[in-house]
Every structure is written in structure tokens, then in C-alpha cells.
Amino acid sequence: MKRYWGRCLKLLTLGLSLTLCINAGGAPVKVHATEETKKALEEAKDKLSKTKDQLSETKDQLSETKDQLDDKKEDISTMHKEKSVLENKLSDLNDQLSEVSSNLSDLEDQIDKKEDEITLTQEELAQAIITRDEQYAAMKKRVMFIYEKQNFMLHDMLANVGSFANFLNHTNYVASLSAYDRKMLEQYKETCVNIDAKEKELQSEKTQLDEYKVEVKAEQSRVSGLVSKTSGSINEYKQNISNAESEAKDIENQAREYEDQAKEYEAQMESQNADVKALEAKLAEEIRLSKLAAKSKWRNISEVTFAEGDRYLLANLIYCEAGAEPYEGKVAVGAVVINRVLSSVYPDTVVGVIYQSGQFSPVGSGRLALALANGSATEACYQAADAAMSGATNVGNCVYFRTPIPGLSGINIGGHVFY
Secondary structure (H helix, E strand, C coil), X not given: CHHHHHHHHHHHHHHHHHHHCECCXXXXXXXXXXXXXXXXXXXXXXXXXHHHHHHHHHHXXXXXXXXXXXXXXXXXXXXXXXXXXXXXXXXXXXXXXXXXXXXXXXXXXHHHHHHHHHHHHHHHHHHHHHHHHHHHHXXXXXXXXXXXXXXXXXXXXXXXXXXXXXXXXXXXXXXXXHHHHHHHHHHHHHHHHHHHHHHXXXXXXXXXXXXXHHHHHHHHHHHHHHHHHHHHHHHHHHHHHHHHHXXXXXXXXXXXXXXHHHHHHHHHHHHHHHHHHHHHHHXXXXXXXXXXXXXXXXXXXXXXXXXXXXXXXXXXXXXXXXXXXXXXXXXXXXXXXXXXXXXCCCCCCHHHHHCCCCCCHHHHHCHHHHHHHHCCCCHHHHHHHHHHHCCCCCCCCCCCEECCCCCCCCEEECCEEEC
């Protein structure tokens, strides 16, 4: 039965609300301050504050990213310079390697020629030794023959010589032959000595060339190693530069994302600033109306005639607005509604005040309708409604309440400030 009467009361109050929204000239009743407006302003300021923080954080990230990008570009520039230095060094080393390789090639040719000369000299020496030995053997035979056959030859020369002149000629011949043999023998000895000296000289030169070849090969190996090492360093720099450029590209993309995000936040802030200004203007207007209500004409509670269902309606509104508040908070909410009924600035009925457009958030959200349908109001809510309807007030002439916000002063009861 309570639910049935609740639905009836809801239909009745909706009809009365529509009636009250039209004044004598057909103009809509002006909207005044509500909990919903203040809550919306607080939420808008919170959003604006969060967006400011997000923008600040994004700008910090952007600044840090740009610093990283500058550092990375500086690293890339330094690596390019070092790579250029290494490339110049590599070019010099390649020139050195080419020169050393050319010297080594010439040296090997010289060694080959020297070895050929040594081989030829050794052959000449061997031939000279053979000739010397042959000449020595022939001379030895002739000398032995002369000394062994000396008497025979002398008798033969004396017997067969025709004249003393021929004898002298024979004698001179033998002496000349002996002298020639000795001369040739000495010549061959000298030739052998010369050839032997030449061979030693060539061997010494070859030894020097071999030693020089070892040194040149060592230099070639050293330069070749430097070339290989420098080439490896250049390749490493190329890879590092490629990696750094890839990282720089990623950082640039990140920076662009931060810039886009910052622009997004700035656009949000611009929109949210506009919302905050609009809500602040609305709240200022509401506070103005609150002050106006305080100065306007007020009826005495005895002049108010309550309709059937006002108690049920007010108790359920109190439940929606202050169900979790202490009893004093419940009475204060009920007093705000009755104060509006008493003020000439607002509608003069409970139904008109509660259903005035945009005033109480449970009306707009549907919570009040649900509470009315279910009869959710507690005994404490009914007691608070009775106290308020009897003229009791613990908030004076306050006609607004909300959750506390910075800069708003009033009477604080429970979780609400009344003003």
C-alpha cells in the first residue's frame, strides 16, 4: 500500500512541479543554486587540476625527451667525426700498406736476383776450381816428367839439337812453359779467391736482404693488422651510428607524441577552463540568490499549509541527501527545504521546492523516484522531516548545502556545509 501511495504521490508532485514551472506570464521559474551545480563545479575543477598536472608532466617528459634527443644527436655527430678521423687514418694506413707491399715485392725481386747471382757465382767458382785443379794436375805432371826424365831430356836435347841456338830455344821453351803453368796457376788461385770473396759478399748481401725482408714482412703484418683493426672500428662506428640514428628516430617520434598529447591537454584545459568559468558564474549567481533570499520577505511557518504527501516526500529526499549523515545533518537538510518554502525567492510548497529544476541531484538522477517507490526513508528521516516541518532549524536561514569546497564558508554539519 505504501508503494502504491508513493507512486500516486510521485505523479501528483510531478504534476505540481510542471504547474509551478509556469508563472503568470508563462515564463519558466529561474533555476537557483543546487548541490548538483556545486558538485559539477568541484568535479570540473578536479578535472582541470588533473589535466594541468598531466600537461605539466607531459611537458616535463617532452623536455626530458628533447634533452635526450639533443644528447643523442650530439653523440651521433661525435661518432661521425670519429668515424671520419678513422677513415682518414685507414686511408693513410692503406697507403702505407701499399707502399710496404710494393717495397716487399721489390725486395723479393732483389732477393731472387741475388739468389740467381749467388747460384751463378757458385757455378763459376765450381768451374774455376775445376779448371784450377786440372791446370794444377797438368802442371804437376809436366814438372814430375821433367824432373823424372831430366837426364833423358838433357841427353835428347844435346843429341838432337843442331846448334847451340836451338839448345837455347829448347831451354827457353821449357822455362816459358814452366813459367806459364805457374802464372796460370796463380791466376786461377786468384780467380778462386775473388769468386770466393764475391760469393761471401753475395751471401752477406742476401743475409741483409733476408733480414730486411723479415722486417718488411713484420711491418706489413703490423700495418695490415692496423688496417684490419681500423676497418673493424669503422664498421663498429657505422653500426653504432645506425643504432643511434634509429634511437634518435624513436625519440623524435616519442617527442612528437608528447607534443600532440600536450596540445590535447591544452585543448582540454581550454574547454575545462570554460566549463569552470561557467560553473563559477553559476555558483556566484546561486550565492547571490542565497544572500537575496536571506534579505527577502519570509513567511512564518504557521502560514504554510502542507499538502498530503509532503512529509513522505521530504523524508525520502532527506534519506537520499543525508541518509548516512547524523540526525542533526538530516534535520539540516529538511530545514533547507522548509527555508525555501518560507522564502519569497523560491516556490512556496514542498513539492515546488524539491522539484524545482536542477536543485536537488537525487531528483535528476532518479534516486528520489526510486526511494519514493520503495519507501526507503527511515524513522530518523521521518523524525527530521517532522522537526523541519514544525519550524525547527539548526542552520538558520540557509537555503543551500553541499560537500565542503575551498573558499566556501557556512555551517558545517556532518559531511555538508550549509550556507
